Amino acid sequence: MKWKELIDIKMEEWLLIISTLFIVALVFLQVLSRYVFNISVGWSAELARYLLIWITWISMSYTIRKNDHIKITLLVDRLPMNVQKVVQVIVVLLWSVFAFVMAIVGTQVVQTLKLMGQKTSTLGLPMWVVYLIIPIGGVLMLIRLVQRLYFIFKPEKIVVSGD
Amino acid sequence: DDNVKPVSGEEVKGGDATYTLKFPHIVPTDHPAHKAALVFKDEVEKNSDGKVKVEVFANGELYGSDREIIEAIQLGNADISMVGSPSIGNFDERFYVLDLPFLFASKEAPREALAGDLGKELSDGLGDINLKALGYGYDGFRHVLNNKKPITTPEDMKGSKIRVQESEIQQDIFNTLGANASPLAFGELYSALQQKTYDGMDSTLSLIDSSKFYEVQKYLTLTSHQYSGLAILFNNKLFDEMPADIQDIITEAGKKTEADYYQFVDEDEESMSTKFKDENLIEVTELTADEREKFIEAVQPVYKKYEEIIGKDLIDLAKSYSE
């Protein structure tokens, strides 16, 4: 099932890898152009920063897929198996509240910013466009959380590795 | 807009609305802006018999940048602040007019302009983006600092690596003068100057003092190349909802804050320049009228570029106060 893996994991991975490489190249060119060619562009730092924010929120939901979030399982590990499942469901639901707020309130904030006409300092991008990652991040998170809920009851047989 | 409900601490007690206003700003408590914020607080609390409370948060405790504060006012999580014109320009491009190089010939000119037609022109557009200017102010003029040599002509700037704020107009000013200007985060600035990643920067006198830039820069030239203007911004929607008597109290307090703020900055500037000279903290160079004229000539291309964005009428209006 190649296409399934593509949609589930690969697409996100490639998007994130390419964006990360892009920022690395961007900041390196910034150093190179300032030092070697003695010219500077004002927008490279801004673009790099905003891209990193996008990468952060997309990776946040990607990390849900990888089950790599940092948590303390000291108490939960000592519970009987079936109770553990109940706790896991509660955690996913609580987490969904967080994601839901990001999606809904995030959309409201984006709408307000759109009305307010703010632009970024050097690129002149509309600020609401940059802020879009908050509601997008919320929605991506919700999708991953639904998937997580599914895996709680039907654990994956084969662990899909990153490569 | 009704997307975000305003939550500016309005509580209804026995039919009488009381307000708690959040006044965040980003400078330390010994800065004139903080003293001015306290003037606003005292005035409003005294004149409203405690019906309106003002909570001042200094040092960027609530929000780390002017941009973030303006956004917070629009979103209803801050009520009033003093913010610089380059940041307001992100929200309303006409404010970039205040950032144009060598725009005002004296320190009185901008004061008259902002109290008069220029101020009115600028304030009028703010209501649409949920802001209201209660008054204006400034942090002094910006001057050039350098580590290599005293700057007296535009040629001295050639090839010099200059740090600017994240502001396109500022970068344009220095690049037009032949420097190699690029923005750097304020938090990294001190180290970058110490390690000489940048040769120079520009700053107001009070910022040089509070951030100890004289420790890492050798020469200060009093170029006054840019006016460091700011506005006292209030949440417009909240203002409209307030009863008339409270509105008057806020407006009056805004005027008093503006007047006192100008005075605080003037005193501050006076004591700074004596301090820098007396304590020999940094070598201070003044420009002669001729030298200054050369700089003014050199930056004219910046005006060309921004005429379209800001509008020629507004620029001419601002200039007219220096004639």
Add this chain to the structure above:
Amino acid sequence: MTMLILFGSLFVFILLSVPIGVAIGLSSMLVIFFLDSVSLPMLIQKLFTSLDSFPLMAIPFFMLGGLLMGKGGISERILNLAKQLVGWMVGGLAMVTVVACAFFAALSGSGPATVGAIGSFMIPSMKEKNYSPAFASAITAAAGCIGVIIPPSIPLILYGVISGTSIGELFKAGILPGLLIAVILMFVSYRTIKKQGDEIVKEDIDISFSALMRSIWDAKWALLAPIIILGGIYGSIFTPTEASVVAIIYSYIIGAFVHKELKWKEIKESLLETINLTGATMYMIGTSIAFAYLLSVERIPAIIAESIASFSSNPIVILLLINLFLLVVGAFVDTIPALAMLTPILLPIVQQAGVDPVHFGIIMVVNLAIGFITPPFGVNLFIASNVGKTPLEDIIKKMIPIIMYVIVGLMIITYFPALSLVFAK
């Protein structure tokens, strides 16, 4: 009441195994629900603006650089050399980690960036030599704290601006306290590994002059890495944040073209690990800054500071109480908001008690640096857990004794002002 909700719910969420960053966000949301003066868009704004910082980029980038050094053979050659130098010592590899962190601290102003850079190759190396993964991660996380004590330091700059003290003096004042913490951590490594005894693989290393020379020659390109990075920063070519990217490029060139050990597979693995770290840790900065905002709005720090000042006027007692208070704050709040919140409140109290403001800056930053390794919110812990592939609670168990030793260091720094002020004044 608000505080009860904030901390009570946080405790419950974390025990339920809600990811810590999400737990902090949920507690903040709950409090916002009860507070009239703050609304949810504040949280949304913080989720965005707290990450809108160029220096923050150094965290993932130094980690990526570290990973590429690991997979491209740079770290291995440095380690071989280190083994020649200190391999015969008990706990040598842990000590190498501490020294590497202290060294790296001199170029990075950030604690988490230090853990990312050094941890990404030292933790796997220690694990290979049978160090317990938890201890390997814990000692690296702890050594990462030195990053903000030894100059340059972003927190010290912020303290200087807020308090009006000289940043240059603060930088000088940080050197000896930073080295003291390094020495203490080396001592802890020695003690811990000595106790662990025979489990650590002892290697037959050929220790001779010729072997040492061979290691140095082998490591020539590797040794050039710190020289280029340090030289670039002090030679005025790039800023510390930009240096993180230069480290990536250099590691790539050496790994791919000189050592020829770095293929696309390794690069991709490193990128994915970096992305993983970004997704698991960086967003937390946003929720924790929203959390700190709520503390500020409720004026909690001011209330506590007042009660400290009214409790005693004896400088020894006041400093002790402030240390305790800062350690508790550091457990929950990130360094930057903590400094912005507390410096203006605490500085007048200690100045009245006759404490030098430069010395107090060091005390505050050391306390908050310890906050990097105290749960629930300790960024160094999270990064070490992510890099070392070790559960957080295991690291915390190993961390408790380490923290005890570091607190001894904190006491020395607090009660012997000369340690901070000898260079500064």
